[in-house]
Amino acid sequence: MLEPSLRSVTARWGFLLNVVGSLAYRGKKLNEENMSAASQLVHWREPKKSAAAFGLSLLVLLSLATLSVISVVSYLLLACLCVTITFRVYKSVIQAVQKSDEGHPFRSLLERDISVSSESVRQLADQFLIHLNWFSNQTRRLLLVEDLVDSLKLAAVTWVMTYVGAVFNGVTILILADIIFFTTPLIYQKKKAQIDRHVEAVRLKLEETLQSLQDKLPGAVKKTKVE
Numbered sequence: 001m002l003e004p005s006l007r008s009v010t011a012r013w014g015f016l017l018n019v020v021g022s023l024a025y026r027g028k029k030l031n032e033e034n035m036s037a038a039s040q041l042v043h044w045r046e047p048k049k050s051a052a053a054f055g056l057s058l059l060v061l062l063s064l065a066t067l068s069v070i071s072v073v074s075y076l077l078l079a080c081l082c083v084t085i086t087f088r089v090y091k092s093v094i095q096a097v098q099k100s101d102e103g104h105p106f107r108s109l110l111e112r113d114i115s116v117s118s119e120s121v122r123q124l125a126d127q128f129l130i131h132l133n134w135f136s137n138q139t140r141r142l143l144l145v146e147d148l149v150d151s152l153k154l155a156a157v158t159w160v161m162t163y164v165g166a167v168f169n170g171v172t173i174l175i176l177a178d179i180i181f182f183t184t185p186l187i188y189q190k191k192k193a194q195i196d197r198h199v200e201a202v203r204l205k206l207e208e209t210l211q212s213l214q215d216k217l218p219g220a221v222k223k224t225k226v227e
Helices: 002-042 047-066 069-098 118-143 148-167 170-190 192-216
Strands: none
Touching (some): 002 047, 002 170, 047 069, 047 170, 148 192
16 A cells, blocks of 8 residues: 555656756756857857947947937837838838739748747746845845955945946946946957956955955954855
8 A cells, every 4th residue: 555655656756856857957058048148249259249239239328328218219119110111111012013922021020939938937037036035135144244344345335336326327337337248358358368367466465455354353253264
């Protein structure tokens, strides 16, 4: 009596583990594909796509700096409609003149399935929940001063950001971030050795400064190397 029951329980647990493993593998594969696509864009593996992404993102951000969000969205939709309507009318005229029956010029795009599956939504929700829990735990740890050194780091960063916010607004920071995002990899590829040398020197200097600061703190709040 017990042996069939144990086999049933084992089979169920095996099935659940297979499902969980499959979902984890698919989520990891999806993240790797997204990271690979982003990496190809910023490293200019395909210059045309990278230039289009960089130009479009910079154009949108510059538009947001001078116009309202509603105006930017309206102009983008209007430009898209102008292109698609013009192309549709042009193809219709060509088909009428040549007496051909090619059908709708965007048929392949209209027939493409763009629906979002429930599995994809669950995977994104799971990933979002992981990052949200990590962010909540880190925020609580820093604000409640679990580690004095890390809280002091946060205080220094926020103090610097007050000066950054006084000079730049949010859209300007996004524009600078977009430019850095697309240009830094190219600069790093050309001057990798020099940049690595300077970064290593800065890292060692920061470690020495933090170590000297930790040595001056009371023993109760020091950060051991094991941690």
